Amino acid sequence: MKWRWLLVALAVPALLAAAAAGIAAWWLQRPLPLAQPVVEVSIERGTSPRAVAQAWVDAGVRTSPELLYQWFRWSGDAPRIRAGSYEVHTGVTPRELLGKMVRGDEVLEAVRLIEGWTFRQFRAALAAAPNLRPTIAGLSDADVMAAIGAPGKPAEGWFFPDTYLYSRGVSDLTVLKRAHAAMQRHLDAAWAARADGLPLKSPDEALILASIVEKETGVEADRRLVAGVFVNRLRIGMRLQTDPAVIYGLGEAFDGNLTRRHLETDGPYNTYTRAGLPPTPIAMPGLASLRAAVNPEPTKALYFVARGDGSSVFSETLEDHNRAVNRYQRGQR
Structure with a gap:
């Protein structure tokens, strides 16, 4: 009879362990109760796994923080939990919650x-x-x-x-x-791929020119031509005469109406009264404008005027430019 009691004594811990494993497996697959449909948590770098578990419970996951923490430890993935912002929805299981943090599946x-x-x-x-x-x-x-x-x-x-x-x-x-x-x-990258012979001394100057190109046109087909006009003017020492630079220099004082007085009042950004580039960029240029500034379209044009549809007319002579201004800006034929 003693050997039977010995078998029972040995079997009980094994059965209890199997039962515990079964309960754990069941719990890991069951949806966690949530206080609201969506629960959000932000985890800072260096937060301990125990504090992470507590943060989820504090945010609205209705379970034991100790139970959640022990799951993190038992999985072996606790050290792999990533900092970030996470959210879980109704139906999330403990296994899915941990997986989201280990993957860095942030919101x-x-x-x-x-x-x-x-x-x-x-x-x-x-x-x-x-x-x-x-x-x-x-x-x-x-x-x-x-x-x-x-x-x-x-x-x-x-x-x-x-x-x-x-x-x-x-x-x-x-x-x-x-x-x-x-x-x-x-x-x-743009400066490294620049055309030869540009009248630009540095990447900083290329950025300034790109910002002017960005403000002067939003038409992709005209970008390199606009850059070509300004490069031509820089080469011969002609003033850039670009309105966006003047407007930038006026700052919050600009009310939307650029006047002759504005164009005649000297200042560091007045490209009508000062030669060369303004002292800084006047806006944040995109990639297309950066590339246009360092690879302008070869052209003899020194002037351009907006047609009114976003595109521009380019002219080599002042006479042709004035005709284009009369037609497209003043409505004269």
Whole structure:
């Protein structure tokens, strides 16, 4: 009889272990109760697995934080949990919740920075972006450039316009660092592929010209021709006479009406009174404008005027240009 009791004594722990394993397997496949249909959690870098489990419970996952933590540990994936912003929906299981964090399957927000915008407009877009942590509101443009590691560089022009995805809770400075790195990368590539004999001394000057091209036309077919006109003027020492530069120099004082007085009042951005490029870019150029600035269309044109449909008429002589102005700007035939 003793041997029978011994078998029972040995079998009980094994049965209990099997039962526990079965319960664990059942629990891992069962949907977790949620306080609301969607539960969101942001995990900072360095957060411990125990704190991650507690964060989910605090946010609305109705289970034991200890049970959730032990599942993270038992799986072996606890060290692989990634920082980020996550959300789970009704029906999520413990296995799916952990898998989402291990994969880094985050909820991402997006902010779109548009070609031709100024840095002031970029800052406004970042300030309005959802779930983007504001850190630059009290900083000057110079302070922002110092904070991203580019002290002394003008803010204008140095951020690449694009759509940027970001995790909820990251700072606006993080997005700006990415946009600045993207502009530096695209500018370096464009400068390396530039045409020979350009009257541009540096990538900085190419960026300034690209910003002017960006503001002067949105028509793809005209971009390189517009760049060609300005390159021709730079070569012969002719003033650029570009209205967008004057408007930029006026800043918030510009009311939408560019007058003769504006064109005759000297200032660093008045390309009617001063020769050469303005001191900084006047907007954020896109990739097409960057490439056009360093690979302009070979042309003899020195002038262009808008047709009114977005495209332009290009002229080699002032006489032809004046006729085009009369036709397309003044409605004279």
